[in-house]
Amino acid sequence: xxxxxxxxxxxxxxxxxxxxxxxxxxxxxxxxxxxxxxxxxxxxxxxxxxxxxxxxxxxxxxxxxxxxxxxxxxxxxxxxxxxxxxxxxxxxxxxxxxxxxxxxxxxxxxxxxxxxxxxxxxxxxxxxxxxxxxxxxxxxxxxxxxxxxxxxxxxxxxxxxxxxxxxxxxxxxxxxxxxxxxxxxxxxxxxxxxxxxxxxxxxxxxxxxxxxxxxxxxxxxxxxxxxxxxxxxxxxxxxxxxxxxxxxxxxxxxxxxxxxxxxxxxxxxxxxxxxxxxxxxxxxxxxxxxxxxxxxxxxxxxxxxxxxxxxxxxxxxxxxxxxxxxxxxxxxxxxxxxxxxxxxxxxxxxxxxxxxxxxxxxxxxxxxxxxxxxxxxxxxxxxxxxxxxxxxxxxxxxxxxxxxxxxxxxxxxxxxxxxxxxxxxxxxxxxxxxxxxxxxxxxxxxxxxxxxxxxxxxxxxxxxxxxxxxxxxxxxxxxxxxxxxxxxxxxxxxxxxxxxxxxxxxxxxxxxxxxxxx
Amino acid sequence: xxxxxxxxxxxxxxxxxxxxxxxxxxxxxxxxxxxxxxxxxxxxxxxxxxxxxxxxxxxxxxxxxxxxxxxxxxxxxxxxxxxxxxxxxxxxxxxxxxxxxxxxxxxxxxxxxxxxxxxxxxxxxxxxxxxxxxxxxxxxxxxxxxxxxxxxxxxxxxxxxxxxxxxxxxxxxxxxxxxxxxxxxxxxxxxxxxxxx
Numbered sequence: 001x002x003x004x005x006x007x008x009x010x011x012x013x014x015x016x017x018x019x020x021x022x023x024x025x026x027x028x029x030x031x032x033x034x035x036x037x038x039x040x041x042x043x044x045x046x047x048x049x050x051x052x053x054x055x056x057x058x059x060x061x062x063x064x065x066x067x068x069x070x071x072x073x074x075x076x077x078x079x080x081x082x083x084x085x086x087x088x089x090x091x092x093x094x095x096x097x098x099x100x101x102x103x104x105x106x107x108x109x110x111x112x113x114x115x116x117x118x119x120x121x122x123x124x125x126x127x128x129x130x131x132x133x134x135x136x137x138x139x140x141x142x143x144x145x146x147x148x149x150x151x152x153x154x155x156x157x158x159x160x161x162x163x164x165x166x167x168x169x170x171x172x173x174x175x176x177x178x179x180x181x182x183x184x185x186x187x188x189x190x191x192x193x194x195x196x197x198x199x200x201x202x203x204x205x206x207x208x209x210x211x212x213x214x215x216x217x218x219x220x221x222x223x224x225x226x227x228x229x230x231x232x233x234x235x236x237x238x239x240x241x242x243x244x245x246x247x248x249x250x251x252x253x254x255x256x257x258x259x260x261x262x263x264x265x266x267x268x269x270x271x272x273x274x275x276x277x278x279x280x281x282x283x284x285x286x287x288x289x290x291x292x293x294x295x296x297x298x299x300x301x302x303x304x305x306x307x308x309x310x311x312x313x314x315x316x317x318x319x320x321x322x323x324x325x326x327x328x329x330x331x332x333x334x335x336x337x338x339x340x341x342x343x344x345x346x347x348x349x350x351x352x353x354x355x356x357x358x359x360x361x362x363x364x365x366x367x368x369x370x371x372x373x374x375x376x377x378x379x380x381x382x383x384x385x386x387x388x389x390x391x392x393x394x395x396x397x398x399x400x401x402x403x404x405x406x407x408x409x410x411x412x413x414x415x416x417x418x419x420x421x422x423x424x425x426x427x428x429x430x431x432x433x434x435x436x437x438x439x440x441x442x443x444x445x446x447x448x449x450x451x452x453x454x455x456x457x458x459x460x461x462x463x464x465x466x467x468x469x470x471x472x473x474x475x476x477x478x479x480x481x482x483x484x485x486x487x488x489x490x491x492x493x494x495x496x497x498x499x500x501x502x503x504x505x506x507x508x509x510x511x512x513x514x515x516x517x518x
Numbered sequence: 519x520x521x522x523x524x525x526x527x528x529x530x531x532x533x534x535x536x537x538x539x540x541x542x543x544x545x546x547x548x549x550x551x552x553x554x555x556x557x558x559x560x561x562x563x564x565x566x567x568x569x570x571x572x573x574x575x576x577x578x579x580x581x582x583x584x585x586x587x588x589x590x591x592x593x594x595x596x597x598x599x600x601x602x603x604x605x606x607x608x609x610x611x612x613x614x615x616x617x618x619x620x621x622x623x624x625x626x627x628x629x630x631x632x633x634x635x636x637x638x639x640x641x642x643x644x645x646x647x648x649x650x651x652x653x654x655x656x657x658x659x660x661x662x663x664x665x666x667x668x669x670x671x672x673x674x675x676x677x678x679x680x681x682x683x684x685x686x687x688x689x690x691x692x693x694x695x696x697x698x699x700x701x702x703x704x705x706x707x708x709x710x711x712x713x714x715x
Binding site: 067068070072073074076078087088090091094099101104115116128130131133134137179180181183195196197198199200202203206207208209211213245246249250276279280281343364367368371461462463470480482483484485488489 | 533534535536538540541544545546548549550551552553563568592593594597598599600601602605620622623624627628631632681682683686694695697698699701702704705708709
């Protein structure tokens with residue numbers, strides 16, 4: 001068996017169910033520079049501090065990563081895995097150079113370009129010279145500091161939050177950071193994962209630690225079962241709608257309850273991914289059999305997997321552990337969601353009507369709603385399913401994984417994108433793309449009139465050429481509907497992959513619960 | 519980092535809640551690899567028309583906001599992405615202090631790394647300040663980080679909260695990395711104890 005990085009425990013096992021991985025060698029990721037051999041990233045042992053007190057998973061991970069808590073200072077917290085991309089890292093590397101500092105643990109640092117990369121032909125140079133310079137800078141920095149890079153020509157390149165779990169880099173009990181607010185995605189595997197700014201990226205590069213205060217914990221328990229046609233995306237949009245965009249500020253969310261337990265791994269990633277849209281830096285789900293089954297056999301999964309599982313099983317919050325706050329929701333209350341405004345908390349159900357600002361109790365909410373409706377070009381009282389769309393985007397770290405593409409393809413199959421609608425599918429990673437092609441999903445999309453692209457962040461934030469034109473209205477599976485997010489004066493409605501595909505076919509929003517699957 | 523001790527400056531009022539980082543610095547300006555020069559792009563889509571001309575109705579384009587160094591806004595300021603380009607742009611434009619009822623976590627943290635002081639006050643206090651900006655042309659505030667007080671020339675004198683460690687770093691313009699590296703032997707010991715090296 002071969003190993004991509006000469007790592008201790010990589011034995012070349014197939015890492016996606018039924019997936020085929022192109023062979024490549026170490027030069028592809030290190031550009032000729034030796035990279036430090038991979039080491040086991042996580043050694044969870046029961047903490048010796050207060051061994052009897054019940055603790056939440058957040059407290060366990062926190063306790064396990066405290067390097068020291070100097071008097072009058074923030075705690076120095078050890079970071080197991082640092083993910084790096086091209087947009088928020090160049091100034092951090094430059095800072096290291098100016099101070100003559102090194103990357104303390106290059107083997108715990110993994111980089112990929114994703115935000116700024118074209119989703120069209122990868123054989124061509126990046127057309128935008130400034131984008132090209134940024135991607136080139138990441139390449140040079142990784143070379144200089146000996147960091148593993150999944151570059152554009154690597155079959156495992158992709159959105160950083162898609163490839164982390166996919167490669168098995170993300171593991172339960174880890175602390176994971178990245179200069180990106182959607183880092184909470186990795187919490188789906190029971191890791192404490194959060195976004196950081198560029199100064200902190202530099203701090204982690206130089207010290208492999210971060211200065212932190214212990215977070216407050218918010219339990220969001222969802223009981224019951226999601227109805228047919230209602231997805232993890234609808235669930236998290238519903239929760240954000242209930243919490244508002246600042247309801248989670250200052251907290252780490254732990255999602256619990258029977259509805260969460262029955263979610264698959266990728267659905268859990270969708271939920272945790274959007275924790276930041278409720279203001280929470282991190283969101284996580286205690287690992288269980290679903291997590292272990294997902295990780296087993298992945299490229300960077302621990303060699304002695306069963307021993308790791310035994311350790312990981314101790315992570316779940318103890319009976320009687322106390323959260324700073326707990327909220328309980330019923331999955332049966334969740335219907336397919338569509339955002340109508342300019343933040344993810346401005347959301348309603350597909351069978352509802354656009355609200356009037358006067359319906360909101362709070363003055364700031366009324367002003368915000370009025371401003372949002374004006375920007376979105378929507379009239380109060382309009383049925384959501386009467387809203388016509390121009391564009392459809394299926395992809396992003398929220399909904400760009402294989403199950404998302406399967407859900408969209410199932411809707412699209414046997415139908416065609418409506419006249420005047422431009423719809424694109426952007427896989428979250430090279431491996432997702434490859435697997436989708438093996439399953440024939442690309443053919444379904446193409447036959448149905450969808451564009452099939454290369455992996456990247458794409459129109460989620462429109463840093464590359466994939467943007468909305470002014471006034472265009474988009475059904476998008478991404479995570480933010482902020483003004484101009486997908487292009488200046490573009491209008492974004494956040495929905496699930498199935499709802500996005502259905503909107504592409506119908507030319508307007510439709511209730512997926514009544515879809516005519518062919 | 520530039521230290522922050524005491525600052526007096528003109529207040530610009532932005533009566534908006536949930537001002538997100540995509541508005542503060544739109545994504546097309548995140549491609550630059552420098553840390554400086556982002557002020558010209560601050561609130562770009564709100565400030566300028568497509569042809570580059572000013573939108574006169576935008577808060578910071580109003581004559582009374584020219585030269586402002588204190589920004590007053592509503593709740594959840596800085597929500598959204600982790601981009602430090604947002605505080606870079608605010609600081610480069612000339613702001614030194616931000617006042618709002620609440621800030622998004624990552625943004626709040628990023629401000630302190632860049633000599634920018636975010637101050638959370640109650641809704642009522644912020645509303646009162648909006649009123650004062652309206653009532654007193656050329657309204658200025660003095661922010662004293664050492665004593666943790668905000669005052670004006672019209673009798674206002676309020677305490678504000680900021681945690682001791684961040685205050686200490688900002689007052690002295692300290693480099694976090696340097697502080698952490700003072701404990702380097704503890705990091706090494708941690709790694710050794712966990713078998714991480």
